[in-house]
Amino acid sequence: MGKHHIVESGEHASGIAVKYGYQSFEPIWKAAENADLREVRKNPQVLLAGDDIYIPERKTKKFSVTTGQNHTFHVTRARLELRLRLLTSQGKPAGGLSVMSRVDKVETASDTTGAGDLTIVVSPQSTFATVEITTAEAEGERLPLELVFAIGGLDPIDEVFGAKSRLSNLGYLTSAPDDPFADEELELAVEEFQADHDLTITGALDDATNAKLLEVHGS
Amino acid sequence: MTDDQNPFDGGSASGNHPVKLRLAFDVAPTTKEGFNTVRVPLVAIACWRLNHAVFDFDSSFVTPETREELALLAKVVKANPDSPLAVFGHADPTGEDEANKVLSGRRARAIYAVLRRNVSAWESLFSARVMGDSWGLKSTQRILAFLTREDDALPYLDGPADGAFGPATDKAIRAYQTDNGLTVDGVAGPKTRAALYAEYMDAICSDGEEPFALKEDAFILGGAGASTKGAAQGCGELNPVHLLSADERETLDAEARNALDAPNRRVMIFFFRPGTKVTRDDWPCPNWDEPGSGCEKALWPNGNERRENRDAPREYRNDRHTMACRFYDRLARTSPCEGVVLPVARIRLFDLDESPIPNATYEVSGEGFSIEGTSRDSYVVLRNIPHATTCTVKWSRPLELRKADLLDPDGELDDYEFETEIVIKLPKGDDETADRLRLANLGHGHHESDDEALLAFRMASNVEVTGSTEDVLNELRRRHDRCELPPKPEPKERA
Numbered sequence: 080m081g082k083h084h085i086v087e088s089g090e091h092a093s094g095i096a097v098k099y100g101y102q103s104f105e106p107i108w109k110a111a112e113n114a115d116l117r118e119v120r121k122n123p124q125v126l127l128a129g130d131d132i133y134i135p136e137r138k139t140k141k142f143s144v145t146t147g148q149n150h151t152f153h154v155t156r157a158r159l160e161l162r163l164r165l166l167t168s169q170g171k172p173a174g175g176l177s178v179m180s181r182v183d184k185v186e187t188a189s190d191t192t193g194a195g196d197l198t199i200v201v202s203p204q205s206t207f208a209t210v211e212i213t214t215a216e217a218e219g220e221r222l223p224l225e226l227v228f229a230i231g232g233l234d235p236i237d238e239v240f241g242a243k244s245r246l247s248n249l250g251y252l253t254s255a256p257d258d259p260f261a262d263e264e265l266e267l268a269v270e271e272f273q274a275d276h277d278l279t280i281t282g283a284l285d286d287a288t289n290a291k292l293l294e295v296h297g298s
Numbered sequence: 299m300t301d302d303q304n305p306f307d308g309g310s311a312s313g314n315h316p317v318k319l320r321l322a323f324d325v326a327p328t329t330k331e332g333f334n335t336v337r338v339p340l341v342a343i344a345c346w347r348l349n350h351a352v353f354d355f356d357s358s359f360v361t362p363e364t365r366e367e368l369a370l371l372a373k374v375v376k377a378n379p380d381s382p383l384a385v386f387g388h389a390d391p392t393g394e395d396e397a398n399k400v401l402s403g404r405r406a407r408a409i410y411a412v413l414r415r416n417v418s419a420w421e422s423l424f425s426a427r428v429m430g431d432s433w434g435l436k437s438t439q440r441i442l443a444f445l446t447r448e449d450d451a452l453p454y455l456d457g458p459a460d461g462a463f464g465p466a467t468d469k470a471i472r473a474y475q476t477d478n479g480l481t482v483d484g485v486a487g488p489k490t491r492a493a494l495y496a497e498y499m500d501a502i503c504s505d506g507e508e509p510f511a512l513k514e515d516a517f518i519l520g521g522a523g524a525s526t527k528g529a530a531q532g533c534g535e536l537n538p539v540h541l542l543s544a545d546e547r548e549t550l551d552a553e554a555r556n557a558l559d560a561p562n563r564r565v566m567i568f569f570f571r572p573g574t575k576v577t578r579d580d581w582p583c584p585n586w587d588e589p590g591s592g593c594e595k596a597l598w599p600n601g602n603e604r605r606e607n608r609d610a611p612r613e614y615r616n617d618r619h620t621m622a623c624r625f626y627d628r629l630a631r632t633s634p635c636e637g638v639v640l641p642v643a644r645i646r647l648f649d650l651d652e653s654p655i656p657n658a659t660y661e662v663s664g665e666g667f668s669i670e671g672t673s674r675d676s677y678v679v680l681r682n683i684p685h686a687t688t689c690t691v692k693w694s695r696p697l698e699l700r701k702a703d704l705l706d707p708d709g710e711l712d713d714y715e716f717e718t719e720i721v722i723k724l725p726k727g728d729d730e731t732a733d734r735l736r737l738a739n740l741g742h743g744h745h746e747s748d749d750e751a752l753l754a755f756r757m758a759s760n761v762e763v764t765g766s767t768e769d770v771l772n773e774l775r776r777r778h779d780r781c782e783l784p785p786k787p788e789p790k791e792r793a
Contacts, residue, residue, distance in 0.1 A: 091327060103329075124326040161325060162333035168340035169580040201327055207772055212338065224338065224573065225321070229776065232324030233334070244324035250337030263618060267631065271624060274599050298325075298332035 081112070086130040091231035092123035093159045093203040099134045102156045110135045125233050125241070125298060158200060161208055161230060164297060165195040168250070170275070182208040205230055236293045239265075242284050245296040246272060312346040312374045313634035322776065340580075340628075341571045344378050345635035346371045348409065348565040355556075356430035358404035358423060359437040360412055362444040365502040368412070371567065372505035375512070380572035382518040385410050385530040386626065387586075388537055388566070390559035391605070392552075395534055396590055400428050403532025403586035409565050410530035410586075412503050413512045417495045421488060436461035438486045441498045442470040448477060518570060519581055528576070531583040534590055536597070536605070537621040538562045539614040539636055544607040558611075566636070568629050582625045596625040613637065643680040643722050647673065647693045657696045661714065664689025672696075680722070692717045733771055736778040 084095055092104035101107060108123045112133035120126055144150050161182075165173040172195035180187050180199045191197045199208055210226045234241030243265060246252040251268040266282040273280045276291050284292075325334040352363040375383075387406030389398035404423055411419035424433040439459035446453055454474050457466030468484045475482040478493050486494070500509040514520045519528030540561045547555070584592025598604055601622030614620045614630070615637035621627040630636040647658040654676035661670040662678055664687050669678075678691070692714035694700060700711055723735050730748070737751045745751035756770055 093327060093329065122326065122332065124328055124332065157329035159327050159329055161327050163325070164333050164335040166335060166337040167580050168338060168576060169582065170337060171580065173338060196333070205327075206769060224571070226336065226338070227322045227772070228325045228334075229322065230325060230327050232776075233326040234324070248323045248325070248334060248336045250339040264631075267618060267627075270598075271628075274624065280600060296335050298328065298334055 081110070081133055081135040084132045084134050086126045086128055086132060088128040089206060089229065089231045090128075091126060093157075094231060095132065095134075097203040100137055102154055107132065107134055120235055122235075122298060124231070125235050127235050127238055127241075159203055161199040161201050161228060162297075163197045163199070163210070163228075165191050165197060166250070170250070176212060179211040180208060181211070201230060233298065236289050239284065242289060242292060245292050249292075249296060311635045312370050313344065340574065340576065342568040342629045342633065343381060343571055344374055344569040345633045346374050346567040346569075347635040353405060353563065356401065357433070358401065358408045358431050359433045359440070360408050360502065361440060362502060364412075365504075368503045369506045372510045374567075374569065375510070375516075376505070378569045378572070381569035382520065382574055383512075383516060383567050383569045384518045384528055385413075386566045386568070386583075387530070387532040388562060388564050389532075389535050390556075390562040391535040391538055391541075392555065392559060393535075395536075397429050399532050399534035399590040400587075401431055401532070402534050403530070404428065404431055405565050406530040406532050407526075407586045409567075410517075410526065412499050413516075414514065415496070415499055415511045417492050417499070420495045420499075421491060424491065434461055435463060435467070435486070438491065438494065439467060439470075441494050442467070442474060445474070445494070445497055445501060447473060518574065518576060519578065525585060527578060527585045528581045528583070530586045532586055533583075533593075533623060533626055535562070536590075536593065536601070536623045537626050537630070538605055539564075539620065539630075541605065541612040541617075541620050542607055543609060543611045545609075546611065547607045561637075566630075566633075568633070593623060596623050598622060598624050598627070645678045645680070645691055645720065647676045647678065647691075647716075649695065655693070655695050658693050659696065659714070660691065660693040662689055662691050688719060688721050690717065690719050728771075728775060733774060736774055 082099070084099070086095070092108060096102070096104035096107055099107070104123055107113065108117065110133050112135070116130060116132060117123075120130065126132070142150075142152070165176060165178075167173045172193065174191055174193040174195050176191040176195070178189060178191065178197060180189065180197070182199055182201050182205050187199070189197065197210070199210075201208060206229070208228045208230060210228070212224045212226070233244055236242060236245065243252055246265070246268045249272065251272045252264060265284075269284060269288060270280050270282045272278075272292065273282075273288060276295065278288055278291060281288075321339075323334070323336055325336075326332060346367075348364065348367050352361050352367060353359070354361065385406045387402035387404070387409075389402040389405075391398075407419060408423055410416070411423075423431075424437065427433075436459055439455055439457075439461070442455035443453050443457075443459050455466060455470035457464065457470075471486050471490065472482050472484050474480075474494065475484075475490060480490055480493060504510055517526070517529035540558065542550070542555065542558055546558065550558070582593070582596035584590070598621075601624075604619050605622050612620055618631070621630065645662070647655050647660060649655050656676055657672055657674055658676050659670075659672050660678050661668065662680065663669075669680075671678075678693075680689075694713075694715040697711075700715065701707070704711070723738075734748060734751075737748075737755055742751040742754045745754055752767070752770055752774070755774055
């Protein structure tokens with residue numbers, strides 16, 4: 080018998096899989112019972128709090144082995160990554176940027192690629208990653224810019240909150256980080272996004288805008 | 299506290315933008331091809347606006363009246379020592395776009411030059427007269443009427459600054475030349491002007507006691523050679539904060555129109571997040587003396603439509619669609635110096651069973667303000683609260699629902715069903731005090747220790763914690779600062 084899992088805020092497929100003893104979320108996601116969810120959510124890493132996900136019973140693999148010998152078993156788990164594409168304030172790739180990334184207390188110094196890409200390996204249980212942008216000329220007095228990433232915090236695109244997060248990540252909804260409910264801020268952010276991507280300026284999150292937002296954001 | 303009581307009157311101002319130095323992003327991890335695009339935005343954290351009235355009509359000369367405003371600027375600079383800044387000049391919509399671009403650029407340049415003590419920049423503004431903007435003898439007279447002689451502390455010029463050369467002006471120039479070891483000829487030539495400008499700049503640009511000036515690297519893109527791109531630019535008439543109605547524009551005489559247009563004639567300075575670095579390519583404004591065509595890429599596609607005169611007058615702070623330049627609009631959007639009033643507190647109105655009440659009627663009153671109304675989404679927004687304050691909130695479910703609950707259909711109803719007193723404090727930053735305040739705001743303020751409060755928050759909000767206290771704190775900040783409600787435990791009685 081399988082179980083049902085109700086997704087909580089901040090959860091993603093890989094984290095849920097590990098919680099139920101799976102090495103990969105594929106068998107869960109592909110279960111026939113989750114067909115409707117697959118249809119609605121498309122991306123298992125972008126779920127909504129309240130989503131009902133079916134967790135099939137784990138199949139136990141049996142191995143016949145001989146006694147008196149050592150046996151090595153390999154468990155494969157897909158590497159979970161946080162892939163970021165950093166842009167400058169004018170939306171150009173922030174290539175060759177020196178950054179210090181931190182996840183689960185592990186610090187890694189690296190540079191972004193020419194396209195501004197940065198990949199951080201995370202564990203399914205990691206909830207936060209931070210990226211500190213260090214500049215060569217940075218002096219003691221200057222505050223480094225710290226970007227905090229809530230892994231699994233991204234809601235589906237067709238949820239207003241999900242669209243807002245993407246607009247915010249893309250720098251359009253910057254004016255009031257404390258104020259996600261302000262409709263007028265959202266309207267201006269949407270207008271600006273539409274202007275940048277040759278969409279009709281309506282200020283509303285219509286299908287064309289959401290599709291473009293998903294494409295540009297990358298997830 | 300309504301918008302009408304906003305102190306914004308088009309005069310000078312300074313203030314802080316509501317921003318964070320840590321930026322939070324919601325992202326999705328991936329085992330396949332997805333990614334998350336994240337823009338590191340240019341964020342203005344503080345601002346200063348120069349009162350429109352301190353410039354003479356059509357002139358970029360920095361008048362003595364600027365002194366008080368510059369003292370205000372000194373305070374903002376002191377409070378934001380590592381924030382690079384940029385100067386933006388604006389003109390009113392009277393006249394041609396290009397002429398206004400030039401004038402606003404020259405005004406920005408003039409202010410930049412005072413801050414940098416760049417005497418030769420003033421000299422070129424004086425000598426390169428452009429259209430209406432001609433400093434002329436009048437500017438020299440105004441300086442001489444402001445500066446005082448060392449021996450008797452009286453102004454050099456005892457007479458009107460009218461641009462006409464007469465005996466009083468001759469006497470004043472000679473006296474100044476004598477005091478400053480210049481050739482005494484009664485003619486204010488380049489050398490005399492240079493001495494006058496240097497002394498005058500120190501006199502008007504001080505923090506109230508000591509003169510204050512800025513280094514080149516105080517400006518955004520500063521220290522990048524001879525060009526002052528980024529440091530000072532003119533926006534012309536692209537970004538009005540007050541738009542006349544079409545009718546006013548047509549029928550009013552020049553003087554009346556001029557008065558209404560006053561808030562648009564301004565010089566703004568934005569201070570950016572400390573350590574902000576931009577490249578030349580990332581700065582969309584042309585230099586102060588370059589043509590307005592350089593702005594084109596930064597404009598809204600419907601920019602001209604935004605700044606057109608319509609049936610009713612429009613204010614940027616209410617309408618928010620009056621500016622043509624997107625780049626500037628973004629900076630101004632949260633700026634108290636552009637009159638924008640921000641919501642700083644949101645109160646959500648709940649029913650007894652802890653569910654939000656749609657269409658709740660409410661009344662919120664506190665020190666010097668009282669607002670009432672109906673809230674569709676159950677939120678009440680309190681705007682422009684300057685400091686921590688206590689207020690009384692009264693609210694009810696919609697009348698029909700209350701009537702339906704009455705046993706006696708003709709029974710009397712109280713004005714409001716619920717009433718509570720709330721203390722509004724504004725948590726800032728990620729320190730202990732701010733976190734304590736967040737806990738209190740989320741209803742965990744009555745615990746004996748912080749640990750206990752944190753535990754209560756953790757339990758009440760279903761935070762599963764595998765990591766450190768810091769993880770819980772991050773979650774607390776996330777939920778509080780985004781006004782996120784703890785998810786309700788759902789019945790999980792399923793197979």
